[in-house]
Amino acid sequence: MRDAPASAQLIEAFANTVDVELGTDELDSAGGLATWLAERGMLDRGHEVGPGDHALCLRLRAGVREELGVNVGDHADPALSAGADEALRELPVLVSVGRGPDGGALSPAPDLPPARRALAALAIAWCELTLTGEAARLKRCSEHTCAWVFWDASKNRSRRWCSMRVCGNRAKARRHSAKQAGATGAAAPAD
Template sequence: MSEAPASAQLIEAFANTVDVELGTDELATPGALSAWLADRSLLDRERRIGAEDHALCLRLRTGIREELGVNVGDTADAALLAGADEALRELPVLITVRGACRDGGVLSPAADLTPVRKALAGLAIAWSELVVTGEAVRLKRCAEHACAWVFWDVSKNRSRRWCSMRVCGNRAKARRHSAKQAAVAADRQP
């Protein structure tokens, strides 16, 4: 089982701040977002987040979750993706030469961003790293719509669909079996 890189772990945690099954949102308020970013060393603990930056963050998260939930044959909600792209434009990231060969860090938040926007740009950098390396395809949203948990696909052929085969995969298979049985029973009716 291969461990997800740090950028994938951050984006996975960010996307999973929404729990569809429980109907909860860890980032429901600016204060909650501030605490979440501080817990990940992206923002100083005493820093306050305004409504505009909070909304920007939620647009980014919604678009990332939408992109991660697109399965073969599905179409993503273009408005949600556009909202995330718009959020990313407000979080400019710079490519640097200095230290890139020694430190491996070539992306950094634009210097003129506020501390809160720099923290959010840290999420943009993590997403960019996954996209550029092609690893974003390994982050997926569970195909069980009642779950929608984001997970790191460790399967060899990158074909995993559910966060847990025992729970979500079983639910989907049980529904298919029941539908098949109902169809067979309906065909037997005169």
């Protein structure tokens, strides 16, 4: 991701833990979530992630992915957004005038258990992106069979697909085929 802030890189990786095209989910279990968080240095190896933490994470991810897939003028699914908002309420964050214990003005509440502190760090990354307006540069691929999240580095922020060579070409080929089929149907003689 060119020039993407660390918060965008983290949220992109989080959103892409589910792969629509392959039908896989890195966070399909509490253990999978623990591994993913540990690989990113957000949770020490050996710390447990409970079923409640796992469910909270999935609600947060669903809401984030939904927001990233909304085009201008559209609205997110209110149930997914509400679920993510409920999850965020369970992840208290402290605001510091200066640098907090985690190095920023925002930090997870110190009394949170380790897994919740890691999830609160995801909430902070999302907050940073939305407050700076950079969340608009993270998008979900418009190709419905893909839905991969990507950083839009284009000048006018108009990129729609994660890859023009793959997803963009699929969409354009479908449009062309539909247009050709429509033209053929219109030119066919009436019986």
